Amino acid sequence: NTSTITFNPAPAGYGIKFVRKIDGEEVIVPALVDYVVDLSRGTTLGIQHNGKEVRVQTVEHVMAALYGLQIDNCKVELSESEPPVCDGSSAEYVKVLLKAGLVEQEEQREYFVINEAVRYTNEKNGVDIVALPTDDYRITVMIDYHNPALGSQHTGLFNLEKEFVSEFASARTFCFLSEVEMLYNQGLIKGGNLDSAIVIVDKEFDDKQLKELQEKFNMKDAPVLGETGILNDSALRFKNEPARHKLLDLLGDLSLAGVPLKAQILAARPGHAANIEFAKKIRALYKKTSPLKRFQIDKNSESVLNINDLLKIMPHRYPFLLIDKIIDIDYENKTILGVKNVTMNEQFFTGHFPGKPVMPGVLICEAMAQTGCLLLLQTLDDYTQYHVFFMAIKNAKFRKPVIPGDQLVMDLQMLGKKFNSYMFKGTAYVNSQVVAETEFSAAVIKKEL
Template identity: 50%
Template sequence: MHLKQHTIKKAVTLSGVGLHTGVPANMTFLPAKPHHGYKFQRIDLEGQPIVDADVDNVVDLSRGTTIEQSGARINTVEHTLAALVGMEIDNVLIQLDGPEPPIMDGSSIQFVQALEFAEREEQNALRNFYEITEEIRYRDKERDVEIAALPLSDYRMTVMVDYNSPVLGSQHASLTDISQFSNEIANCRTFCFLHELEMLHKAGLVKGGDLNNAIVIVDRIIQDEELDYLAGLFNKPKVEVRKEGILNNVELRYKNEPARHKLLDLMGDLALAGRPLKAQILAARPGHAANVAFAKKIKKKMQESASSNIPVYDPKLPPVLDSLAISNILPHRYPFQLIDKIIHLDESSVTGVKNVTMNEPFFMGHFPGNPVMPGVLQIEAMAQTGGILVLSTVPDPENYWTYFLSIENCRFRKMVLPGDTIIFKCELMAPIKRGIAKMQGQAFVAGQVVCEAVMSASIVRKK
């Protein structure tokens, strides 16, 4: 799995009709900055409103996943989102001039091909993984659906479906490595059973359905009159079927293509939780309603862990900025460059790391025989971390200085000793105006706050 975030290098457009609305639409994938995530934009509506790909925006689950925000609705988002997750692309704006992404051939393969043409581009930000640390389980007894997420430092999925059908039988599909998605899962098409078709049409769905973009499974013998009716339904001169099989005798791409498509749908729906996952996902008879309910459980767990406000440092992951990159931004030098790494940086917050060792020069004169990191230097290190955040707002940070204006509500909660690793987190309390930034800063050692302060600083161009 990629450790850094990715977007695409250039815009790419696909055109076609929506599966359920039947409305023609052009869909354009556009590059986006780090931490942007997946957002749809209805450019055909007044104000061109944005719809976040968020599970809290789901408003309908009638044979697909529909999201809505600010009066703008996007139908059937799961195939598009599955392609982005499977390609490990994190930040994209998806513009639509209609209510639904094109269904294309009923799979995600043409989205994958378009994104490959647009080319992935690595960004200077780490992916914000949510790693499952304890089992999360969802069960719908009425529909006999069960989904579980188990701890794993990777992303794997296994799906089982059983429709009590002589044509399909019981099927399994697995994804053991995300890199398999493009070749093993992306080209698996959506499907439905013959007995569902008339019900779907009466419900005003599958208006864009066609035998070229959906598999229709026939699990009973049908008469010529019904075939004629189906031909009219799909605007075809004629449709045919074997005694038991698939309408128009379409060949499956894999024996377990339906199970693979269910895996594709699940991957797309879980993208609505909002962060790339590290987990083993196991699902029995999943559907959009269960997928979304499960995504909501995952998002709730994310919010509970985020509410602690304690940043997590994994030394195995590469930093956003190492010590040399920090030197290119900050003017400080030994012994006053007090930050070793930046491990998170976005528009409003930054997280830095300092490893405190017995070799720090200040221990020679500060409490000899009782080495304690001076509080003033903890604040200085916190300020340098905040300086990275402030300087990241200008295109040429090497041409600016940052200066303290004030320190408020400063508290030292615990001593910092040699051997400690301090995690500094600074967050803007308001947008930077006239070169003035106000930040809430905190320092953590082993998950405990050791100091905190509200700092104000000015950013001044060098003369």
């Protein structure tokens, strides 16, 4: 059957959803990693409907097109279970989307900011995928199938807006000639042809075997091994087109995390199974933090504890009280969210630095420590009977300067306790971007009577 795909506009907050009509009824399959049901040769989503599973197969190229064009909301209608294969890349999807035109919606785009390393490793297959903190979205991919017909290849995408359409969207899927018969017998490429994949010649085929390929794929002429290492001497669009296609697949698979990322992705030998496991890790972290919108705090967020409350609890006073309000305390998970409005009136700006005011990193750490101290005091039976003292600090990192006018949001978690000392991990944000992070410990000392 001929497959048709229709991209429809959707309101802000809709996300990406695939829609199939089953017995006249629309069945919606959300484009989320939670709905992945098969990875045998691509990424397949599925959902139960009237006791049966409704599937959408090989969604990665469609998802890559949408993510690469930074489309967050779209209703994608399919006439069949699989989108049109086209040429085995995302190019045709990109072309039709750009022709239709893109509309910028009023709502602010939400990003999930990776603030610490997230890693997936499969030692058996030599797979290693890691996400590292950065202010934008970058992907670097290395592939190596231990097959001399292809060898090792590398590629990198460093600017989604400038590079995706011209450098990656048209990279086609590929397979090895030695795989073709096996894949055909498994029913995984019966709809494919030489126009929708690069076939890398990694073994000799005689005329009889080539004739069989012609018949299986209903080709007008029998394929030839050629001289370039690509079946039929088909021209590559890029010297490292296989690596670029694996990056395209990774882009599409990671979009199933359900939120645009700010991260640097480094991937060695990625594939759909590994990509999806990694996307699950990202989505789990996002779901853990998104209910509180921890990285996008509004300046008018309602206080759990205001400045007058803080003055009753904290021993610090101006100019050394470095918290203005607390906007969330989670006693079960032992986390707290504090806010410091940084103004030009801060005394330390007089000397740090004249003409270029920058908040000292040590005071950012102090502000985080005070926030953690407040969480600790709130867990004690009678906080008025105790002092809390800094004991140690480690792994302090400062990523961006904090200047007058910034709102410093401090996210603290109590990691554990040993005797009378408590361990904390803190991350400070400005405008949803990490500016500092550290780990420290504090001691609780009973006041002398």
